[in-house]
Amino acid sequence: MTTTEQEPVLSVSGLTIDLPRNADRKHAVENISFDVAPGEVVCLVGESGSGKSVIAFSVMGLLASALQVSRGSIKLQGTELTELDDDAMRALRCTRMGMIFQEPMTALNPVMNCGDQIDEVLQEHTDLSSAQRRSKVLAMIEQVHLPDPERMYSAYPHQLSGGQRQRIMIAMALILEPVVLIADEPTTALDVTTQAQILQLIRELQAERQTGVLFITHDFGVVAELADRVAVLKQGQLVEFGTTQQVLANPQHAYTKMLIASVPRHEPPVRRVIADDAPVVLQTENLAKRYVSYGFAGANNVVDAAVDVSIEIRRGETLGIVGESGSGKSTVARCITWLIESSDGKIWLAGDNIAELSKEQLRSLRRKVQIVFQDPYRSLNPRRTVGQSIIEGPMNYGISHREAIADARELMQLVQLDPDGLDRYPHQFSGGQRQRICIARALAMKPDLLVADEAVSALDVSVQAQVLKLLEEIRDRMQLAMLFITHDLRVAAQVCDVVAVMSKGRVVEYGPARELFNNPQHEYTQALFEAAPGRHFEFAR
Amino acid sequence: MWSHLLKRVLAVIPVLLVVMVIVFLMLRLTPGDPAANIAGDAATSEDIAKLRIELGLEEPLPVQFGIYVSNLLQGDFGESFYYKRPVISMIADGIEPTLSLAFFTITLACLVAVPLGTLAAYRHGTWLDRMVMGFSVVGFSVPVFVIGYLLIYFLSVKLGWFPVQGYQHIKEGIGGWAYRLVLPSVALSVIFIALIARMTRTSVLEVLNEDYIRTARAKGLPQSKVLLKHALRNAAVPIVTVIGIAIAILISGVVVTESVFVIPGLGLLTLDAIQGRDYPTVQALILLFSVVYVLINLIIDIIYTILDPRIRY
Numbered sequence: 001m002t003t004t005e006q007e008p009v010l011s012v013s014g015l016t017i018d019l020p021r022n023a024d025r026k027h028a029v030e031n032i033s034f035d036v037a038p039g040e041v042v043c044l045v046g047e048s049g050s051g052k053s054v055i056a057f058s059v060m061g062l063l064a065s066a067l068q069v070s071r072g073s074i075k076l077q078g079t080e081l082t083e084l085d086d087d088a089m090r091a092l093r094c095t096r097m098g099m100i101f102q103e104p105m106t107a108l109n110p111v112m113n114c115g116d117q118i119d120e121v122l123q124e125h126t127d128l129s130s131a132q133r134r135s136k137v138l139a140m141i142e143q144v145h146l147p148d149p150e151r152m153y154s155a156y157p158h159q160l161s162g163g164q165r166q167r168i169m170i171a172m173a174l175i176l177e178p179v180v181l182i183a184d185e186p187t188t189a190l191d192v193t194t195q196a197q198i199l200q201l202i203r204e205l206q207a208e209r210q211t212g213v214l215f216i217t218h219d220f221g222v223v224a225e226l227a228d229r230v231a232v233l234k235q236g237q238l239v240e241f242g243t244t245q246q247v248l249a250n251p252q253h254a255y256t257k258m259l260i261a262s263v264p265r266h267e268p269p270v271r272r273v274i275a276d277d278a279p280v281v282l283q284t285e286n287l288a289k290r291y292v293s294y295g296f297a298g299a300n301n302v303v304d305a306a307v308d309v310s311i312e313i314r315r316g317e318t319l320g321i322v323g324e325s326g327s328g329k330s331t332v333a334r335c336i337t338w339l340i341e342s343s344d345g346k347i348w349l350a351g352d353n354i355a356e357l358s359k360e361q362l363r364s365l366r367r368k369v370q371i372v373f374q375d376p377y378r379s380l381n382p383r384r385t386v387g388q389s390i391i392e393g394p395m396n397y398g399i400s401h402r403e404a405i406a407d408a409r410e411l412m413q414l415v416q417l418d419p420d421g422l423d424r425y426p427h428q429f430s431g432g433q434r435q436r437i438c439i440a441r442a443l444a445m446k447p448d449l450l451v452a453d454e455a456v457s458a459l460d461v462s463v464q465a466q467v468l469k470l471l472e473e474i475r476d477r478m479q480l481a482m483l484f485i486t487h488d489l490r491v492a493a494q495v496c497d498v499v500a501v502m503s504k505g506r507v508v509e510y511g512p513a514r515e516l517f518n519n520p521q522h523e524y525t526q527a528l529f530e531a532a533p534g535r536h537f538e539f540a541r
Numbered sequence: 542m543w544s545h546l547l548k549r550v551l552a553v554i555p556v557l558l559v560v561m562v563i564v565f566l567m568l569r570l571t572p573g574d575p576a577a578n579i580a581g582d583a584a585t586s587e588d589i590a591k592l593r594i595e596l597g598l599e600e601p602l603p604v605q606f607g608i609y610v611s612n613l614l615q616g617d618f619g620e621s622f623y624y625k626r627p628v629i630s631m632i633a634d635g636i637e638p639t640l641s642l643a644f645f646t647i648t649l650a651c652l653v654a655v656p657l658g659t660l661a662a663y664r665h666g667t668w669l670d671r672m673v674m675g676f677s678v679v680g681f682s683v684p685v686f687v688i689g690y691l692l693i694y695f696l697s698v699k700l701g702w703f704p705v706q707g708y709q710h711i712k713e714g715i716g717g718w719a720y721r722l723v724l725p726s727v728a729l730s731v732i733f734i735a736l737i738a739r740m741t742r743t744s745v746l747e748v749l750n751e752d753y754i755r756t757a758r759a760k761g762l763p764q765s766k767v768l769l770k771h772a773l774r775n776a777a778v779p780i781v782t783v784i785g786i787a788i789a790i791l792i793s794g795v796v797v798t799e800s801v802f803v804i805p806g807l808g809l810l811t812l813d814a815i816q817g818r819d820y821p822t823v824q825a826l827i828l829l830f831s832v833v834y835v836l837i838n839l840i841i842d843i844i845y846t847i848l849d850p851r852i853r854y
Contacts, residue, residue, distance in 0.1 A: 060759055062755060062758055062759060090761045090762075090763065091761060092761070093758075093759055093760060093761030094759070094760050094761045095761065098759075099759045101752060101755070101756065101759075103752055106751060106752040106753065107752045107753055107755070107756045108753055108756065109753040109756070109757070109771050109775065110753070110775065110849070110850075110851060111774050111775055111848065111849050111850060111851075112770075112771075112774075113850075120757075120760060120762065120770075121760050121761070124760065124761055124762055124763075124766075125761060156850045156851070158850070158851050169756070172756075172760065173759075
């Protein structure tokens, strides 16, 4: 589809953007050149901090004021954007270049209905009457395949799902048929099946209108699915630019090769067998969680977040619970860790039925189940040193300060961090390092069961691969049982011995990872696998 | 929504009961005798004892409370010990000045503070922001009577632009009514401007970092629309909360301002009633203030649901 003979709609050359003086490097991006032809999708790929979003924002003229374009040019259909004043830039936004963002949950104004938010674009940039505008908005809502446009028009963002909100964003960005669409990780926050639909929609609208798309992503699956050409960014430098086929099948730069190699394979590796007589650490039987909100006059609202969940994990084994948002996977994790109380069913921990235990006994058992959360940026107290966070738990269970510190130093080594880092604060560590600290904190309690709730989802692929490897090593060395909650099938394929697929609160498929991945039985599992982006590309096999 | 409102209104009853008991006891258990006050310096102890019986103060406390509540249920707030007038008619006389002053003050405070706070947030870190913040600190720290007397000294005594004190009823002419309210409202509003401007600044500043503000800018909206339509509306809930609290505090602040500017409102009435240990008047006034507090909170709750469609009861 590459139409290089045509005049590019967007052309960036020699773009350099300076960082503020105290930053860790001089330029956010340096000497970046690429172009986007009409009807072409160019993906900018890179890990966090690579500068890919900075490029997108500089095109839109939405850079934070601390960042300045110092050199280079950005041309939109021949118009030099870096020389335009604020008003001229404003007039181009949404008319000739539109943008959609990563978080559909927060990118829409929560106190304005969706129709009015789209209408605002027309109000600002056209002279249409209010009736004309309304019919145009409704038509656009229909074009992004939202059901019942009238209802969508008057709906508030919180009443819609993530996918629907992203469709509203797309409608807003494309209603005036801009020549360039900039998409900043628009599907990263979405479930895999929703992601597939949104990618499909972007493809469809962009082909129909011959829109040039600059698509920013960290996910090589998405790249394989969507891109005509790919630009790989590393720390503000463009290290490789070529057609998708070239870059993915035959990467030239070492960094590109490393990134592609880090993408977890969809195929589970052959794993050592867990002995049948390995003790069962955790077992649940018909676990259920029901939320009831009491309404007026007996109109109760009942939500079954988890129904009939029966799973077991042996020592040294990793059980993965895979599912989309709202499937109940986190509810199960919270019931098992007693962060919430289950409403029905039994949970046995090392043979003890926890429902029959007293508060005191439960407290001593709590040590045995530890959890690592998704967001390493928010799960450590920013005002306490790493050491304080790690030793707090053991000391609470009667370990002396000296002993706890000695243990913590050992754990830091185990998670491959410098033990002297114990005196530092969380913000002095990178995301991957912080997740290692969270793991050390969990291990300090000497648990039998480690629950990882989306523990690698917020990390870049290269870091993700390292943390996954670390988790596996630790599990083998300490003979832990591990419960791995994830929405990412490829991650599950890599670390899990046994996988449970959850949908709408129920376990729909449950079995050894290899069998389940090679021959999914349930239609939901099949749909989930089918939707995974880039499945058919070489690297994903 | 309606069931929530009903619940809220019903919840007012125990609150008012507690207020009634506490005020009743506090008045009678603190030293001071209304009879001695009324009888004056020359009265003999027999005179005072007679007066106490007349006023019903010799009955046991539970009996007095019973009489108070049963009268109240019949809509009778009692008669002032001092003025021998029904308390309700005294409140009716005082309510216009007080409401006028409160209305002027809060309107002035909102009109000044909200734009000021929004601008400070938008021009975050500039001299304008620092000026607004500096003013807030000063506004918070200076008591209302100091500001009042300063205004009187400069604007009334020195420059003669405004009357020194007094109040004109609205029926005697809107011009004079408004003119005489300017100084007291300005004096009283300073602290609320400080409070609301600060809150507005913080709230808007937080909202300006939200993703939907970036979306609004990506749509090509001008700054003013981004600020007013997208930022301020989302920042409104905490601002409205503070304005509500301000109205509540205002009622107690009115007491001082009214005595500085000699405005015959509820504040002055409260002051007189407490000094004269005029039990029925104090009880009725505090009950009235409590009802106002509760009503303001209820209204704020309703405004929340209008401002933010995500809030539903």
